[in-house]
Amino acid sequence: MKPIQEIIKSRPWVAWLLFFATVIIVFFIGLFASSIVERRSEAFTLQVVKPIAEWEPRNEVWGENYPREYETYLQTLDTTFASKYAGSVTRDYLEMSPELVIMWAGYPFSKDYKTPRGHAYAVKDIRLTLRTGGNKISPMPATCWTCKSTDVPRVMARDGVAEFYKGKWIDKGHEFVNPIGCQDCHDPKTMDLRITRPALIEAFQRLGKDIKSFTHNEMRSLVCAQCHVEYYFKGEGKYLTFPWDKGFSADAMEKYYDELEFSDWTHALSKAPMLKAQHPDYELYMTGVHADRGVSCADCHMPYKTEGGVKFTDHHIQSPLNNVENSCQVCHREKTQKLIQNVNERQDKINELRKLAEKSLAAAHIEAKIAWDNGATESEMKNALKLIRHAQWRWDWVAAANGMGFHSPVEALRVLGTAIQKAEEARKEIALILVKHGVKYPVALPDISTKEKAQKYIGLNMKELEDDKNDFLKTTVVEWDKKAKERQGTLKSY
Numbered sequence: 203m204k205p206i207q208e209i210i211k212s213r214p215w216v217a218w219l220l221f222f223a224t225v226i227i228v229f230f231i232g233l234f235a236s237s238i239v240e241r242r243s244e245a246f247t248l249q250v251v252k253p254i255a256e257w258e259p260r261n262e263v264w265g266e267n268y269p270r271e272y273e274t275y276l277q278t279l280d281t282t283f284a285s286k287y288a289g290s291v292t293r294d295y296l297e298m299s300p301e302l303v304i305m306w307a308g309y310p311f312s313k314d315y316k317t318p319r320g321h322a323y324a325v326k327d328i329r330l331t332l333r334t335g336g337n338k339i340s341p342m343p344a345t346c347w348t349c350k351s352t353d354v355p356r357v358m359a360r361d362g363v364a365e366f367y368k369g370k371w372i373d374k375g376h377e378f379v380n381p382i383g384c385q386d387c388h389d390p391k392t393m394d395l396r397i398t399r400p401a402l403i404e405a406f407q408r409l410g411k412d413i414k415s416f417t418h419n420e421m422r423s424l425v426c427a428q429c430h431v432e433y434y435f436k437g438e439g440k441y442l443t444f445p446w447d448k449g450f451s452a453d454a455m456e457k458y459y460d461e462l463e464f465s466d467w468t469h470a471l472s473k474a475p476m477l478k479a480q481h482p483d484y485e486l487y488m489t490g491v492h493a494d495r496g497v498s499c500a501d502c503h504m505p506y507k508t509e510g511g512v513k514f515t516d517h518h519i520q521s522p523l524n525n526v527e528n529s530c531q532v533c534h535r536e537k538t539q540k541l542i543q544n545v546n547e548r549q550d551k552i553n554e555l556r557k558l559a560e561k562s563l564a565a566a567h568i569e570a571k572i573a574w575d576n577g578a579t580e581s582e583m584k585n586a587l588k589l590i591r592h593a594q595w596r597w598d599w600v601a602a603a604n605g606m607g608f609h610s611p612v613e614a615l616r617v618l619g620t621a622i623q624k625a626e627e628a629r630k631e632i633a634l635i636l637v638k639h640g641v642k643y644p645v646a647l648p649d650i651s652t653k654e655k656a657q658k659y660i661g662l663n664m665k666e667l668e669d670d671k672n673d674f675l676k677t678t679v680v681e682w683d684k685k686a687k688e689r690q691g692t693l694k695s696y
């Protein structure tokens with residue numbers, strides 16, 4: 203046979219024939235490849251045995267379509283894992299650090315504050331905590347429901363966002379019975395990740411960022427940032443707002459609150475205008491090396507899992523220390539024990555400074571009270587109270603963030619360092635005021651060595667609170683569940 207070049211020389215149309223034949227073959231290969239990709243996503247949507255209605259709150263209904271994700275989600279009900287500082291077991295913060303009772307005098311956190319557990323407990327736990335009170339004393343606004351239930355997007359769509367936040371927590375409990383789940387993070391039609399909490403969208407809007415502009419990888423953290431963030435209740439309507447306008451750091455948010463002259467409460471002992479940090483997990487994480495390297499919350503808390511040859515996202519959101527193999531060892535080569543040790547040694551250091559800050563702050567509040575009792579004036583106390591406000595905010599910014607600072611150890615230590623410095627500066631000023639008013643310094647501090655003693659010192663009647671809670675659980679909560687069952691037909695108990 204003649205070489206191809208010679209054939210083309212004598213009959214040029216052969217070259218054109220070859221050219222078009224190639225174009226047609228490439229076109230069909232392309233079509234074939236794209237049909238494979240489409241089939242794959244078809245196979246995924248085909249799993250939908252029953253279409254899920256928009257705003258369907260019941261996790262078990264979603265679970266009919268996605269059994270693996272649902273079954274692993276249900277594992278958040280397991281409460282057996284304890285790491286050195288976290289895990290799903292319940293620990294009582296107030297028992298571990300009775301100083302906290304003093305630091306929150308006049309605020310519901312002094313009544314009850316425990317470690318978190320899995321998402322499936324969210325509704326149960328907000329009903330159980332003494333902070334939400336009972337039938338007689340019920341101090342919480344409706345806004346508190348926002349990060350607890352898949353019913354939130356449903357009620358917001360029905361009533362409007364501002365209306366949702368208005369009113370009392372206790373008046374709306376029949377609406378919120380399904381704990382945090384599928385609806386909170388997914389679009390039921392496409393299963394794409396989506397943001398259902400307007401406060402996050404609005405916070406980015408004020409910073410000039412459209413929530414739709416974030417990458418898929420960023421969304422794997424932002425679905426968590428709907429709830430695991432610092433926030434406050436703005437104005438009379440208790441409108442849920444993230445204080446990010448000046449930046450994400452403890453210092454920037456402190457400035458934001460100062461300019462608004464916002465305070466969560468006035469301290470019962472020191473009379474300082476206080477701030478309560480919520481759980482700035484996302485903000486603290488953003489300052490760490492993992493965020494810097496693009497590691498998302500889901501990478502560590504929702505790693506991939508393989509079962510029967512199928513790879514899927516593990517929805518057992520928990521401490522990664524219970525699952526180091528999937529959570530860490532995809533990137534780190536070190537042994538499990540070594541990685542846990544790396545985490546613990548960072549947490550130990552943070553805990554050391556945290557405890558120092560707590561001792562200083564509890565003393566500062568009590569000493570301030572003694573100063574008031576001995577005739578200190580507002581102008582004398584003003585600066586010391588501001589220092590207490592800032593010190594406690596900074597302590598709380600680290601303490602309230604989950605994971606004992608692991609998400610960004612260096613920043614956690616810096617913020618705690620400034621907390622201690624400010625608390626001690628406040629104590630120095632108060633000491634001078636005490637001496638000026640004829641009080642001998644140092645003053646004797648009360649015995650607050652246990653939670654019970656500290657609660658008695660600040661005048662809490664725990665028996666009354668507990669009785670009120672038990673009454674509420676036996677009456678109001680039963681009514682809530684009855685109404686909810688009538689509305690949705692079924693009601694799963696968690």
Ligand code: HEC
Nearest residue numbers: 285288289426430483484487492498499502521523604605
């Ligand atoms: C590099 C991995 C990693 C990333 C990324 C990460 N975390 Fe964590 N997280 C951890 C570790 C480790 C702990 C500490 C667990 C322990 O002490 O048992 C933790 C603890 C927590 C806890 C407390 C767990 C418990 O058992 O009480 C929460 C809540 C949490 N992280 C939320 C988040 C959120 C939200 C994000 C994203 C903004 C995030 N984490 C990003 C590794 C990570």
Ligand code: HEC
Nearest residue numbers: 261264265268271272275383384387393422425500514515
């Ligand atoms: C706190 C947020 C959150 C909740 C709650 C949640 N998911 Fe997911 N889900 C994710 C993330 C993050 C991914 C990974 C998505 C990605 O990277 O594309 C995911 C992935 C999925 C996928 C895609 C397949 C896979 O396994 O990767 C399905 C299906 C799914 N989830 C179903 C569910 C169901 C069913 C529920 C309720 C039982 C649920 N999810 C609850 C965050 C959540």
Ligand code: HEC
Nearest residue numbers: 289290318319320323324327349425426428429499503520
């Ligand atoms: C709708 C609000 C909401 C969203 C969204 C959310 N969380 Fe949570 N998360 C909570 C609440 C509330 C708790 C505490 C529940 C309790 O103690 O009853 C919690 C608890 C946790 C815990 C502690 C579990 C344990 O066993 O101690 C971890 C870890 C956690 N969340 C991580 C995440 C991650 C990672 C994401 C994103 C993929 C996320 N959360 C999304 C509200 C939310």
Ligand code: HEC
Nearest residue numbers: 491492495497501502522529530532533534541544545611
């Ligand atoms: C997706 C990849 C990835 C995952 C998952 C991951 N890491 Fe990392 N980790 C990194 C990278 C990248 C660095 C930065 C150091 C570097 O670039 O070599 C880092 C740094 C660290 C450091 C040192 C920095 C510091 O904060 O002090 C520790 C400790 C660490 N990781 C522990 C863990 C643990 C524990 C887990 C699981 C809970 C985990 N990592 C999960 C990628 C990852």
